[in-house]
Amino acid sequence: MTMMPTHDDIGGRNDRNTCNDSHKKIDSARFYGQYHGHPVRDGLDDLLSVLRESCDSLIWTAGDSSLDNKYWFDDKKPAVGAYRTSLEPPISNADVTYWLNYLADERATTTTTTINGNIGREVRCSRLAAINTAVEATTVNERTRRLREQDVFVRDNIQPEDILVVSVGGNDVAMSPSLCTILSMLFLVNLPYSCLENACVCGTMPCDEHCWGCGPVAMLSCSCAFPPCLGYMNHLFGTRVQKYIEKLVTKTKPKKILVCMIYYLDENPTPSWAGNALKCLGYDSNPKKLQCLMQRLFVEATSKININGTEVIPVPLFNVLDGKIAEDYVARVEPSSQGGRKMAEFILDIIEKSSHHVTSGSSLLPVESTYMADRS
Secondary structure, X not given: OOOOOOHHHHHHHOHHHOOOOOOOOEEHHHHHHOOOOOOHHHXXXXXXXXXXXXXXXXXXXEEOOOOOOHHHOOOEEEOOOHHHHHEEOOEEEOOHHHHHHHHHHHHHEEEEEOOOOOEEEEEOOOOEEEEEOOOOOOOOHHXXXXXXXXXXXHHHHOOOOOEEEEEOOOHHHHOOOOHHHHHHHHHHHOOOHHHHHOOEEOOOOOOOOOOOOOOHHHHHHHHHEEOHHHHHHHHHHHHHHHHHHHHHOOOOOOOEEEEEEOOOOOOOOOOOOOHHHHHHOOOOOOHHHHHHHHHHHHHHOHHHOOXXXXXXXXXXXXXXXXXXXXXXXXXOOEEOHHHHHHHHHXXXXXXXXXXXXXXXXXXXXXXXXXXXXXXX
């Protein structure tokens, strides 16, 4: 188990990232206290300028509470990197983005043995930092008509050397499902397990008609798969997620885009705002069926997302949060601080490993498969 460093240790380790204290300070309580993501004005906009001065490239997180999990726990840590000089007081809540920054900073300094046998410290040339623009309690469907303020901030500020991490779609099923989504999911989870394992998908409709997921294009997608409702869900997690990402990068393409399929939910039947939805989906009695569906959607939808002009890497978060450890979750469906750290480690490992893979367009899953083999 890794021991948390003291405030002084963190400060010492981040001396190279210390920025000019003349920058405008950000109210830490307000920054972490907003339910729907972080405030852009007097928040993300001020933070961005400091981050740009202290790192070579940024990791942008976008989507829903699978990445914007700060609301669900109170695990305060001394701020790291540029956050230490930006926040007042310099305290962060240990959400996914905190762990991305903490671990990226930790990895940026490696311990090496010199020729003379003395132990020295070597600073890598490339420095990463993370900024969270994901928004709690949001869906893919709502973004077919209008982007969130935080999404616009990504679109207007992401740069070619940056990395975009997107996780979205879970709330379209658990929190605000359309009628078509409800009917499709109920049909699929009531099929025999073998039908999901042997399902056939031949494609999906490449466009989205902006009808909140119940328009003719989404319905036509049912003809692209057997069982038919799998085609509808494939359109939701494939085409509609891709169209959302295309809006985020319409001005500037980052060097990498990591598209996540959400983690498995907590199998322990503890209290949750999503309890009724999980019960209706049969997750309390047979979680493997919904998990099988998530695997199929990862292969048939997430892994086939392609954005011209950049490298797309599909990321199965269920490989790292597998539903077995209750402490990884809050309210069964949100990552805890512990779960967020595991996700951050997974994401950073994929980013690092992808630098050693030659890919064209959308990845065919080599990166995360290699990482999971390394973990076993």
